[in-house]
Amino acid sequence: MFAVLGVCCVLASPKALAHDFPLHTVMNSFVRIESDRADLIIRVPLDMVHSVPFPLNGRRYNLQSSGPAIQQALIGIANDIEIQENGVRLIPSSSIGHLTLPSERSFEDYSQASAALAQPMDISTEIYFDQGFLDAHIVYPISSAKSVFTIRTILAPDLGDYAKLTVRFMPLNAGSRAFMITSSSGRVPLNPPWYRAAEGFVVLGVSHILSGLDHLLFLLCLVIPIRQLRVLIPVITAFTFGHSVTLIGTAYDLAPNGNWFPPFVETAIALSIVYMAVENIVGAKLDRRWMIAGLFGLVHGFGFSYALKESLQFAGSHLLVSLLAFNMGIEIGQLFMVTLMMAGLWLMFRHARHPRIGAIVLSAFVAHTAWHWMMERGAVLWQTQWPPITAISIVILARWAAVLLLAGGAAKLLSRLTKRSRLATVTASMIAPPAEKSAV
Amino acid sequence: MKVRRYLYPIAVMLALAIGFGVWQPKQVKAGGHGQPSWTVDPGWPNPLPAPVGTDGVAHRWVTGEVAGTCIDSSDHIFTVNRGWEVGVTLNGVLQGAESGAIDGQDASASAIPSPPVVAYDQRGNVVASFGDPSLVQTGVSYGAAAVLPHGMHGCYVDYQNNVWIGGNGDGIVQKYSQSGQLLMQIGTKGTCDGPATNSTVGGATVYSTCGEAEDFNSSHTLLNEPADISVDPEPDPVTGTRGDVYIADGYGNHRIVVFDSKGNFLRQFGTKCSTTGPSCPDGTYGATGGGHPHCVVLGNDNLVYTCDRPDSRFEVWDKEGNFVRSIPVEPSSNATPGNQAAILKGGTRACDLDFWPNIDFLADKSPTSQRLLINVDLGNDNVWILDKESGAMIGALGRCGLSPCPGHGAGQFAFAHTGATTSDGNIYIAETITGRRIQRFVLNGKDR
Numbered sequence: 001m002f003a004v005l006g007v008c009c010v011l012a013s014p015k016a017l018a019h020d021f022p023l024h025t026v027m028n029s030f031v032r033i034e035s036d037r038a039d040l041i042i043r044v045p046l047d048m049v050h051s052v053p054f055p056l057n058g059r060r061y062n063l064q065s066s067g068p069a070i071q072q073a074l075i076g077i078a079n080d081i082e083i084q085e086n087g088v089r090l091i092p093s094s095s096i097g098h099l100t101l102p103s104e105r106s107f108e109d110y111s112q113a114s115a116a117l118a119q120p121m122d123i124s125t126e127i128y129f130d131q132g133f134l135d136a137h138i139v140y141p142i143s144s145a146k147s148v149f150t151i152r153t154i155l156a157p158d159l160g161d162y163a164k165l166t167v168r169f170m171p172l173n174a175g176s177r178a179f180m181i182t183s184s185s186g187r188v189p190l191n192p193p194w195y196r197a198a199e200g201f202v203v204l205g206v207s208h209i210l211s212g213l214d215h216l217l218f219l220l221c222l223v224i225p226i227r228q229l230r231v232l233i234p235v236i237t238a239f240t241f242g243h244s245v246t247l248i249g250t251a252y253d254l255a256p257n258g259n260w261f262p263p264f265v266e267t268a269i270a271l272s273i274v275y276m277a278v279e280n281i282v283g284a285k286l287d288r289r290w291m292i293a294g295l296f297g298l299v300h301g302f303g304f305s306y307a308l309k310e311s312l313q314f315a316g317s318h319l320l321v322s323l324l325a326f327n328m329g330i331e332i333g334q335l336f337m338v339t340l341m342m343a344g345l346w347l348m349f350r351h352a353r354h355p356r357i358g359a360i361v362l363s364a365f366v367a368h369t370a371w372h373w374m375m376e377r378g379a380v381l382w383q384t385q386w387p388p389i390t391a392i393s394i395v396i397l398a399r400w401a402a403v404l405l406l407a408g409g410a411a412k413l414l415s416r417l418t419k420r421s422r423l424a425t426v427t428a429s430m431i432a433p434p435a436e437k438s439a440v
Numbered sequence: 441m442k443v444r445r446y447l448y449p450i451a452v453m454l455a456l457a458i459g460f461g462v463w464q465p466k467q468v469k470a471g472g473h474g475q476p477s478w479t480v481d482p483g484w485p486n487p488l489p490a491p492v493g494t495d496g497v498a499h500r501w502v503t504g505e506v507a508g509t510c511i512d513s514s515d516h517i518f519t520v521n522r523g524w525e526v527g528v529t530l531n532g533v534l535q536g537a538e539s540g541a542i543d544g545q546d547a548s549a550s551a552i553p554s555p556p557v558v559a560y561d562q563r564g565n566v567v568a569s570f571g572d573p574s575l576v577q578t579g580v581s582y583g584a585a586a587v588l589p590h591g592m593h594g595c596y597v598d599y600q601n602n603v604w605i606g607g608n609g610d611g612i613v614q615k616y617s618q619s620g621q622l623l624m625q626i627g628t629k630g631t632c633d634g635p636a637t638n639s640t641v642g643g644a645t646v647y648s649t650c651g652e653a654e655d656f657n658s659s660h661t662l663l664n665e666p667a668d669i670s671v672d673p674e675p676d677p678v679t680g681t682r683g684d685v686y687i688a689d690g691y692g693n694h695r696i697v698v699f700d701s702k703g704n705f706l707r708q709f710g711t712k713c714s715t716t717g718p719s720c721p722d723g724t725y726g727a728t729g730g731g732h733p734h735c736v737v738l739g740n741d742n743l744v745y746t747c748d749r750p751d752s753r754f755e756v757w758d759k760e761g762n763f764v765r766s767i768p769v770e771p772s773s774n775a776t777p778g779n780q781a782a783i784l785k786g787g788t789r790a791c792d793l794d795f796w797p798n799i800d801f802l803a804d805k806s807p808t809s810q811r812l813l814i815n816v817d818l819g820n821d822n823v824w825i826l827d828k829e830s831g832a833m834i835g836a837l838g839r840c841g842l843s844p845c846p847g848h849g850a851g852q853f854a855f856a857h858t859g860a861t862t863s864d865g866n867i868y869i870a871e872t873i874t875g876r877r878i879q880r881f882v883l884n885g886k887d888r
Contacts, residue, residue: 026514059623102513103599103673103802126683128617131601259483384483399459405452 025162030110031083031151031190032170038083038090038140038149041113046099047130048156048163049073054099056129061099063123070097070134077136080155081165084187085147090140097136099127107135110170145172149190157183179313188314197318198325201311205329208307209337214269214373215300216337217366221276222293223341224359224366225286227349236338238290238411242297243304244327245403250305251312251323256396263381265302270374272296277367281360291411298404304330475825475835476796476812478867478881482850485564485878488554501554506870506878508595508668508858510603511801512618515862516567517560519870519878520592520605523553524571556588557595557603557620562862564880570620587622589614589629594668594688594735594858599802606666608691608730611650613666626663626685626703633659634692652728655693655712660705664692668735668792668858671701673802674742677759679706684759688746690733694725696746696757709761716750723763726750735792735858738804745793745813752789754813769815769824772833775842782843783833786819792858795828799863814859814867821846821853823869837867837881850879 029042046054046061054069055062074095083090098121100106106116117137149169156163161182169190170176181188189196209215222239226232249255276292308326315322349355490500504523511517556571571588589607596604598615602623606613611632615624632650650665657664668688676684683701694712699705713720716727725732729750737745743764744757754767769790771783795803795810803810813826814837822845823837838845838853845852854875861867865883 059617059621101599102601103800103805105800105805105807126600128600128602128623131618259481395459397459398455402452402455402459405448405455409448409452 025159025164027155027163027165028107029081029165030113030168030170031149032110033142033145033149033172035145035172036142037093038085038142039114040081040083040136040138040140041107041110041117042077042081042136042138042165043100043107043113044073044077044134044136044155046127046132046134048159049076049134052076059129061127061129061132063099063121063125063127066099070099073097073134074136074138077134077155078138080153082152082154082187083140084150084152085142087148087150090142092138093141095136095138097134099125100133100135101125101127102132104133104135110168113137148193148196150187151179151181151190152187153181153185154183160184174317177313177317192314192318194318194321197315197322200314201322201325202329202332204307204311205326205331206333206336207329208304208326209330209333212303212307214273214370215303217370218269218273218276218296218300219334219337220341221273221280221363221366222289223338223345224363225280225283226289227342227345229342231286232338232342234290235293236334238294239297239300240327240331240334241407242294242299243301243330244297245407246298246301247304247308247327248320248323249400249403250302251308251319254396254399255302255305256393260381260384261302262306263377263384265299265306267374267377267381268299269303270370270377272299273370274367274374277363277370280363281367283356291408294407294411295404476865477835477884478837479884480839480851481880481882483564484880485560485566488558489566493552497550499550499552501558502551503554503558503876503878505872505876506857507591507593507872508605509860509868509870509878510595510597511860511862511868512559512597512603513601513801515562515801515864517562517860517862517868517878518568518595518597518603519558519560520595521554521556521558522592522872523876524556556592557605557616560878562864562866562880568618570616587614587629591665593666593691596669596671597801598671598683599673599805600683602671604669604671604685606669606687608665608667609650610665611663611692613663613669613685613687624703626687626699627666628662631662632664632692633657633662633689634664650692652692652730657689657693657695657708657712663687663689663697665690667691667731667733668737668747670736670738670744670803672738672759673805676700676706686736686738686744688733688736690725691730694727694732696733696736696744696761698759698761707761709757709763710746710755713751718751718768720748720751722766723755724748725755729788731788731791734790737793737795738802739795740804740806740808740810742804747790747792749788749790749818752787752819754790754793754815767813767826767831769817769826770831770833772835772842775833779841779843783820786817786821786844788819789817789824790815791818791856792816794859794861794867796825796861796867797865798861801863814861816856816859816869818856820844821856823853823856823859823867837869848875851881853879 027042027044029040032039052069052073055065074097078092078095096117098117106112114137117135151167153165155165161184163182165181167179167181168176169179171191179188222235223232349358352358488501490498493499502523503521506519506521508520509517555569557569558566559568561567589605589610589612591607591609592605593608594606598604601618603616603618604613610629612625612627612629614622617623633656634649634651636649655664666687667690670686672684672686673682675682679700681700684706685699687697689695689697695708695710697708710733711724713724713727716729720726725748731749733746734749735747739745742759744759746755748755752769756764758764771780775783794814796812796814797808798806798810799808800806811828813828815824815826817824824833825835826832827834836842839851846854848854853871855871855873856869856875857872859867859869867881868878870878
């Protein structure tokens with residue numbers, strides 16, 4: 001136990017920072033679940049284990065006498081990578097480690113890596129200091145393959161997100177999934193139940209909208225001239241519908257690829273804010289605002305998808321549930337902020353003699369900020385290369401055009417139906433005199 | 441009015457038909473049907489570091505000529521750069537803006553030369569660098585105090601992740617650790633396997649035995665302006681030991697020379713042709729024009745691929761030095777007659793090669809078919825895609841298609857010099873003399 005504590009966080013020592021050449025910051029691993037055991041096979045670059053005193057022979061590792069150092073490193077790995085089964089930390093039952101060359105390619109798949117580690121280490125191999133890997137195979141007894149497993153790494157926390165651990169999770173009788181986590185990812189469920197996955201994504205959605213200044217400014221632009229919940233609801237609903245379409249579409253790989261697209265989306269988001277703010281200033285009609293909000297919602301949905309992209313790997317097999325949960329989180333955050341904005345605007349304008357002037361000034365500030373964003377993002381967009389017009393890009397464009405046209409058509413239909421029913425109500429009330437009046 | 445009524449349903453149906461239904465085109469391949477294609481990434485690499493000097497001003501690195509490029513086990517792209525050779529006079533000619541020195545077209549007044557060795561990741565960030573530019577002196581003793589080879593030329597990362605560098609203005613090949621520690625040297629700095637000549641700098645004779653005026657092509661310890669290196673992770677067919685070093689000893693000499701991992705001479709193959717051109721017999725390298733052989737690459741077919749640059753052909757040997765075959769760099773039969781003529785016009789077509797696909801950074805370890813050759817053509821300012829088996833030119837990397845593609849725009853080339861492929865199929869091309877950059881070509885789709 002004392003020995004374990006002694007090397008605890010051995011790979012996380014500040015000395016890890018001391019290496020001049022942080023080239024290798026990706027650690028590859030496999031976690032395979034069988035009926036009674038979990039296998040962790042991991043490859044750690046040697047320049048991340050400086051605090052383990054591997055014996056050297058000149059500039060090369062002395063593999064013949066490296067046994068004790070390898071054992072020390074294995075204990076460090078078992079401490080720094082924590083696998084839990086149903087909330088209980090797993091304790092290794094056995095472990096084995098090798099030092100390998102940079103050109104060793106067994107980690108292409110689990111079976112090769114496992115087979116290579118089962119062989120005795122070739123001590124005639126010449127490995128230069130810092131230029132190789134420590135490969136490890138750690139076995140943990142488990143109670144059931146159906147348990148919920150989580151993984152957490154604190155390997156080299158000083159390197160933060162630069163030290164990435166790729167995990168290929170291989171559950172029993174199911175397809176494998178890939179993750180990439182860092183020490184800041186916390187405890188990540190490898191096979192989360194749907195409600196656990198959903199819970200995490202709701203929180204992610206809320207936090208994203210609350211921290212997304214550009215989305216908040218867009219919402220503010222929607223709220224400034226309206227400030228009545230009854231009128232605001234269709235506008236916010238249209239915005240929500242729009243961003244849900246693109247968010248879900250992006251998760252199913254329907255968004256365009258290419259370096260040009262993220263700056264395009266970012267610029268378009270800034271443009272949407274400028275447009276809305278200017279519309280507020282010039283006093284455009286608000287009865288069609290829901291359509292504009294829905295259109296710009298499509299653009300903002302792409303923006304939301306970037307926040308989701310890194311995290312979607314944690315959805316396990318519950319992609320759609322996680323997407324909907326993220327969307328729900330966005331809505332919760334959105335409703336909260338809209339309520340807050342309406343309250344703030346009410347406080348601001350309740351004694352104003354000319355609230356319209358107040359709205360213009362506020363919108364001007366928003367437009368000014370968004371204009372600068374638009375110019376900065378546009379400059380980045382200008383420097384990227386636009387995609388060549390290929391058959392594939394035409395197909396993708398056509399798909400989005402179809403989605404837009406159908407959404408627009410549905411909205412128009414909805415608008416007509418609403419108008420017709422309103423007209424019918426008005427006509428009916430004109431024909432039949434109110435009962436109360438006749439009674440008076 | 442009637443038109444407007446039908447406009448919406450027509451547009452919806454058209455979009456649905458194209459997007460989801462009747463037309464499902466496959467990706468168009470620049471290299472022809474069934475062949476992979478690449479797109480230039482104009483945003484790579486990111487701006488180079490700009491350290492703040494003692495004067496309080498940020499001095500951005502400039503690479504100058506990017507002579508060599510090579511890939512390590514993590515798909516980092518190493519480059520060897522000549523920007524640090526400021527003010528060098530080579531063969532009596534002061535290297536100006538067009539060759540060597542960084543002052544001129546590609547550097548602002550505050551710029552400083554980058555370290556001689558710079559490594560990038562695939563996202564374009566500088567992840568490593570080494571070599572102290574201040575080691576290189578200007579004036580009479582130029583290079584004499586330097587450790588690195590003069591005329592940094594080719595590089596290679598071996599199976600132990602060591603970085604090898606050769607110089608075509610010197611007589612050495614050096615092996616460095618990734619942190620820049622010199623581990624080994626083959627040859628003697630400033631002394632070449634050749635007769636005394638009169639290379640002078642500021643009146644002083646330097647590197648007196650280097651050059652192709654009359655090569656000796658024979659030393660077991662000296663080299664003569666080595667261009668490129670490969671290291672064999674497999675056991676040598678004769679000695680059975682790993683780590684043999686294959687050197688294209690080819691600017692002054694005309695041979696492939698093989699040393700063991702300790703630097704002991706094993707064997708050599710290839711001789712000097714009496715002339716330069718198509719009449720050169722198999723197993724010889726062009727007499728003049730520099731770069732003969734200009735590259736050496738080990739294939740996973742256990743063969744040694746070399747570049748006979750002035751004769752525009754690849755010469756293939758087995759590891760014991762038996763000649764196997766010659767692959768001439770010829771224009772594609774698919775090219776228009778005009779393009780064929782244009783491609784034929786330029787010489788020095790076999791400047792460098794790498795294999796594709798090549799999922800390991802070591803060509804000879806890649807378990808893939810290595811069905812294509814990526815041929816960097818300095819003379820025609822393009823990079824050709826050749827079928828390895830037939831040698832047929834089936835495509836090009838430049839944006840001009842099957843015709844020369846000179847220029848400094850994205851996807852054009854100016855003195856394209858060396859190239860390397862990463863495990864995921866992307867290609868990096870380094871340009872020297874007036875090009876002075878490295879370009880990234882990203883594999884389209886996931887075709888391997």
